[in-house]
Amino acid sequence: DAMVIQNPRYQVTQFGKPVTLSCSQTLNHNVMYWYQQKSSQAPKLLFHYYDKDFNNEADTPDNFQSRRPNTSFCFLDIRSPGLGDAAMYLCATSTGPRETQYFGPGTRLLVL
């Protein structure tokens, strides 16, 4: 089945230790998104790639970076995680910027 896959499902890191979360898709969608979701809140868009074009949201901290080496994969790098970065990180894909987004299962990040 075509899907959005996120690894790992749970990630524990130490305060200040860089961490990378990964997302892959078999949908061959042009757009890939990263969202941060904290408990009982709506997903918050961090950035997205439209093909190779990177689009950063204005309020996304510089601590968050992303890479998309090819159509199928997209990575979220957190350079120096703080306690406030503990959250669920959701990857989503869509065929276009204003089309339906399909979400992966998420990676829950814990910062110790």
Place this chain on the structure above:
Amino acid sequence: GESVGLHLPTLSVQEGDNSIINCAYSNSASDYFIWYKQESGKGPQFIIDIRSNMDKRQGQRVTVLLNKTVKHLSLQIAATQPGDSAVYFCAETRYTGNQFYFGTGTSLTVIP
């Protein structure tokens, strides 16, 4: 300010009853709306969508109604089942931009 908001943060219904989850939006440029279901520890799952040229759309046990005059969106779930227990988000996008805006979410609990 511009927002997508939900009238009720929590909703409890008896199994077998119909559920109605409401969402208000404020931007006249909003033209595409999606309802997502998010179960605990999982990513949002697409339920149903509607474009602004329609006022009603039906799926399997779900109906979305759009009232553009009062900028109101609702999700109706027929014969609610325990498996429907989740947080439901409305999301909208606008012809003036590319981003999806998520509402704050309504937590639906189905009582057996």
